[in-house]
Amino acid sequence: MKNKTLAYGRQWINDDDIAEVVRVLKGDWLTQGPTVAAFERALADYAGVKHAVTFVNGTAALHGAMAAAGLGPGDRLLTTPMTFAATSNSALYVGAEPVFADIDPATLCLDPVKAEVKLKELPGRVRAIAPVSFAGYPFAMEPFKKLAAEHGAVLIEDACHALGGDRGGRKIGFDADMTVLSFHPVKHITTAEGGAVLTQSDAYAQALRLFRSHGITRSASDFEEEPEGPWHCEMQSLGYNYRLTDLSCALGLSQMRRLDAFVSRRREIAALYRRLLSDVSGLALPPAHEGHAYHLFPIRVEAAQRGPLFAHLAENDIRLQVHYSPVPHHPYYRKRFGYRWGDFPEAERFYHEAISLPMFPLLEDADVVRVADCVRGFLER
Template structure:
């Protein structure tokens, strides 16, 4: 067998790309810049008219009755945990295959996260394992639309409704899935509350930012209050100097500068999604049936938003681990990443919850790679990723 490892860039060979293709990159146009500049020149850098305008546009796009903007996805998750009524003695069932912020919000509220394992094809939380993790203390189910595919909310709803301690609140961490649909229904309308992250790596950005989408008027009121120190009426609604803090809240407000960017971006959301879906389809077509990789399964009824594309290495057919493949791909100029280190494997969580069992998430993590996918990427860029994957995996093949 010929040794192909000498050709790898990590060993001094010519790289597939001479400049790094990042795994994510925001799309910013002159119109975005002009919208932000107009906000900067206005009287309102924050708590002005652009935030409610952006909220109305987000609500109208997603079909949710309310969109409540926050300063980050993490702040929005914190708000959702509080609005769901989570507190000491309560539990929320969530997935280990997510960014730590998803589980952290449960702890912020003084409640305890419980981890339910994922589906081996999609890496989405499995309603069956959620059912097994539920106890009389469960007050919420916190699913994550991993990689941009909606979780199975109909099945999760029936698990939530049947919780032994009374119906649990169903929360979607939709940080990856703005614009996705499930059986024709839009993300934002599938759970009691859906959380968006508007970080630059995400589908749409406000710089830092987030939002909660909900149809429930009561939850919306609570969320608005919570993001503004727990003060009842917002600034614009006040008639004089008085205001009343009715519960402990935070300053989690989005700025008008961020909202201006968000509104401008939202006018291009359909094009963003079309491009992401085209790139994902290209990856799936070129990498499906690959000798050394497995591509994700698409969830039944899902039209994903594809925040990122992930593959799993067939380590049984390679003579190196994921770390070597990762480093070799980076040397080839491909900005691969890994989403995610399972939450319960972080030191903080390991110490507190040493007995978590999530064998599917753990096994997937050992083999996971995130491939570059963003709106400004070309099909030729995706072909470079495929070429680098072919080059590196065939150089490292076993036998």
């Protein structure tokens, strides 16, 4: 009998999710309605912050955060090379330049020591720092808070991998000036596509809401001119149509009710992988942390074995992924900024050795055993 095909990630949609979407479909508001506000309130309450501002996807949310932070031409964003391109691309969208510091191999996240070196190389030019909680690992935020304060930078956590994780007894989303989330189908909850920015700041929240809606406000308290009538609205800045629909938010609101269960199951799967693979020679497991959200479970093997292992798993109907090719080494970045292999040795070493095993709540224990047996069999052979 043919094995079922396993991917590295996938969504979990149940009947309650479908019923919530159908309820909104049958209602009066498909977009810009009350379900958006309800989903935003649920996100903010979960993270313990004042505001959650939703966007059409995580990239739009990052774009909004960079704009709200005031980045523009002549400014720099400091981030990690080990992330999806959207983190640094969002700086380019507002006319700023992304710069990179290498990762800490113990966390796979931006190394604060190397970040400090880069900040000293660019005194007064780094307007924002965007560490990434890679794979869901809740890196220590205090060193970055200190660096941001010392250098007058806005601290933006890219937590697109980390919703539901914990840092210092608090849910991720509380510690930075702005925290960005993604609701892509492989993430901890999904709205099909979607994203959000969490913040304690009224000013950032207002800027984010303007940015996602063409820069237009309909709030009388914010008007710069005398209103001509109840229809009055004002475009006060250049924004985009980045609004998330009520349909998407209905799905997200329903998924939020199971978020803790989703994260708990991811942690169980990670623990089982660790038990099954910890004694395999030539294999390194990802860094552990009690607050880890486990969006990904990236193992490391010798660089020469990564491709053959990937192919072997594919032959056994296990379809995996590699996260990520270091952003500065994409052709666009190399051509525009002149980055070369060797500039970020830790990120490059990780990339050449990494492969992400299946990690999503619908995985059964037998699926995890099957993957682990396949990995073990190849490496021991």
